[in-house]
Amino acid sequence: MKHIIIGTAGHIDHGKTTLIKALTGVDADRLKEEKKRGITIELGFAHFDLPSGKTAGIIDVPGHEKFIKNMLAGVGGIDIVLLVVAADEGIMPQTQEHLDILSILEVKKGIIVLTKTDLVEKEWLELVQEEIKERVQGTFLEKASIMPVSATNGEGIEELTQLIDEMTEQTEAKDRLLPFRMPIDRVFTISGFGTVVTGTQIEGTINEGDAVKIYPQGIDSRVRNLQVHDKNVKTSYAGQRVAINLANIKKEDIQRGNVLVPPDAMQSTMMLDVKINLLKNEQRVLENRSRLRVYHGSSEILCRIVLLDREELNPGESCYAQLRLEEETVAKRGDHIVIRFYSPMETIGGGIVLEPNPVKHKRYREEILNELKIKEQGSPEQILEEAIKRFSDKFENTHFYGVQTGLGEDKTKKLIALLIQENKVIKLLDTIMIHKSYLDGLREKIINTLSVYHKNNPLKSGMSKEELRNKIVPQAKSKLYDEIMDYLIQDKVIKQLNKHISLYDFNIVYTPEQEKIKSKIEKMYFETRFNTPSVKELMENTEDERECTQVLYVLIDMNRLVKINEDFLIHIEHYHKAIALMKNYVVENGSITLSQFRDLLGTTRKYALPLLDYFDQNKITKRVGEKRTLL
Known part of the structure; x- marks a missing residue:
């Protein structure tokens, strides 16, 4: 069933509260002071059953200019307004200000209720109606029905109730699928x-x-x-x-x-990006960095307005601006706001929230203005794409973008699926969204970083994977970083050897002298099997220690030699053979001791113990007392 909220508006003492009592039987003035003074100070609430069976809530707002703050706290969620005008007085200052506020908030439907008709002659009543029609020209009430009523004798109340009921059928229902707010x-x-x-x-x-x-x-x-x-x-x-x-x-x-x-459905902010519209009948210009009162939802917050493309805003004009708030609030894209001067407190205009959690903007930046234009005029898909572009380096998920754009999680998921299909957005780890342009930027950074590294280190197989992460995306956690790397590996941008990353087309090129040293080292470690020379012994038998060191570490990087510890290296083929011999022995005997492993390899304790420790560290074996078992 559709649920409807009706609000009243109008000048003080034009009969709003009395009208509500005639419609609902409820006196919406609940405070002693209100009853004593005969004026509405605070918001009042009632409800009544319509002829169709629907129940409508109704909000009574203060009409006095001193209580406009309270009025603004109540009109944010209304579907239909009853603009109340007393027949004996006609349009008054607060009638106009309330009408301006309702227009700013883009209330779509309303009825003009002409009260106290029992106090005036028919001719006067006709004159007042003509005046009202002139004053509402160009507003959302331009074609609204004018309903003369008397809450005192009940004249017109039944007809007004029927009209309200009919109007509820044309009112758009609020979205139940969005998070509760x-x-x-x-x-x-x-x-x-x-x-x-x-x-x-x-x-x-x-x-x-x-x-x-x-x-x-x-x-x-x-x-x-x-x-x-x-x-x-x-x-x-x-x-x-x-x-x-x-x-x-x-x-x-x-x-x-x-x-x-709901928890984590919104984010607090000290700034809002907005599109501001100044009322045509406003007498003052709005200058950059003016102190204002901003009304949003049921809140009033002081702020400074930063006009992003000009020094001042004239009556009837609009522009993009950033509100720098004096206290935190929460908002969603598309929310309406009302602005009033700090002093004197008069309504000067309003606007719409384009970005509820912005960064601080510099003025006169074309790229910022273009982004805000998309947020104002773009399709939901364009708005979501812009948000993903902006927050790609934060690696946020669908829930975050649903909150950020105000689209809700369900709609966001559907739009993300379209953006992925159009190759504009990349999904990582099934939850994280990044824009293709951000990934392209990472690709360029990685190519440039590795190009410099290869030039300075021609005999290294690549940069340490962790070092590359710290240079390019230090904020990315390990699993996310791995997925980014895998994406670029599949795209043949980079390749990975052990824990080193290189450009896809990079290959180590040896000089003739280095090629000789490489062959000599590899042959030596292959022939010595499990009784290899120490690094120190290797260096003592070379004519060029610097070249020998470089080539040795290339062989380690390329996984031709396995570094067991600082002084013990073994050829990769003999390393795998040692594992196979050990595994076969353990499968047959249940475990293996150091002496059994030593004899199995035909080596000494000096080589067998570091190998077993290395197996333990790499979770191939597990030490239990003096024995090892397989993990």
Whole structure:
């Protein structure tokens, strides 16, 4: 079933609260001061059953200019607005400001309710209606119905209820598939239950028992109990007014303006990238670095606005900007904001969030402006691709991109599949997404790094794999780095020999003298089998120790010689033969001792013991007392 939230708007004392009572039977003014002064100060809430059987929530907002902050906290999640205009006064200053705010927030549907019709003559009523039609020209209420009513005698109330019901059929349902999100507009405690928060659930579904997080503080909690329209429920949905009893949390830890979401569904930020629109009827220009009040969800935050492509914004103009906030918040791409001057506090415009977790931008950067243009006008696929480009070096997963773009995890998965199919995105370790351009950049860095290394080290088989990682992608963990390397190996960019990486086409080229030394060394270690010369002995029998050392380490790098320890090397063929002899013996006898292994190889303890220790280190054998068994 579709769930609808209706909000009121209009000047003080134009009859919003009285109208709600006539529609619902509920007095939305709940504070003693409100009843004493006869004005709405705080948000009020009610609900009523429509003729079609749907139940609609209704929010009463203050009309006084001093309480505009409270009004803004309540209108963020409404589907239909009742713009209330008293017939005896017509359009007043707060009527216009409320209309501006509703337009900024892109409320799509509304009804103009002309109240107190019992106090005026028919001719006056017609004049007021004409004035209203002129004032709403060019706004979302331009073609809205004007419903004359009297909450005192009930005239027009039934017809208004019917019109609201009909309008709910044309209202677009909120997305239940996105992660749950509820800006908190009220916090209180109930004896025996603890802390309760209320708000308009703008996205998703929440269940009793679900884990939740309060942002921007990042406090973990759990849904102990849910209420919708004063009734306990197991599940609540986007488009409902919800009261949530939270477990293990104090009232003092939460405040209006906080947001309730699933754990890790959002990220706190001190900056927002936005597209700002200044109202046409605003009298002042907006200068770069002006101090403003920004209203988002149910929060009010002070900020400095940085205009990214100009020094000032004139009435009726729009531009890209970055808001540098004075306290943390959370937002999603596509959220609407309202801005007011710090002083005097007047609404000057608003905008839409393009990037909820930006880096600090320098002004007049063409590439930044182009990125923001894509985020504003691009398709969901383009927006996701830009996000993956930006965060590729962070090696983030699908969940992260669903949060970052505001697309939700399910839609993000589908779009990523398309981007992979188009060869724009690469998936690593089944969860990590990087952009093809980032991988191409890594490829160039690796080619350049290895080219320099090969030039300086022509007799080395390649750079240590770990050294290359530290130079190119130190932030990548081992498994992720291995997968990147495997991708480039399959692409014939690089090759790997043991723990060394070289360019795919690289081969060691020996001088004639080095070729002689290589043949001599390899022949010597092959012929001496398990009784090889030490490195020191080898150097004593060479005319050029420097060349001999270089060639020796090439043979080790290329796995022709195995380095058992600093002074004991063995030919690769005899190394494998030693393993085979040892394994056959253990299979037949259950274990092998040092002396048995020594005799098996026809060598001495000097060579047999280091070999067995090397087998232990490489998890070929396991030492149990004086014996070795196979692992």
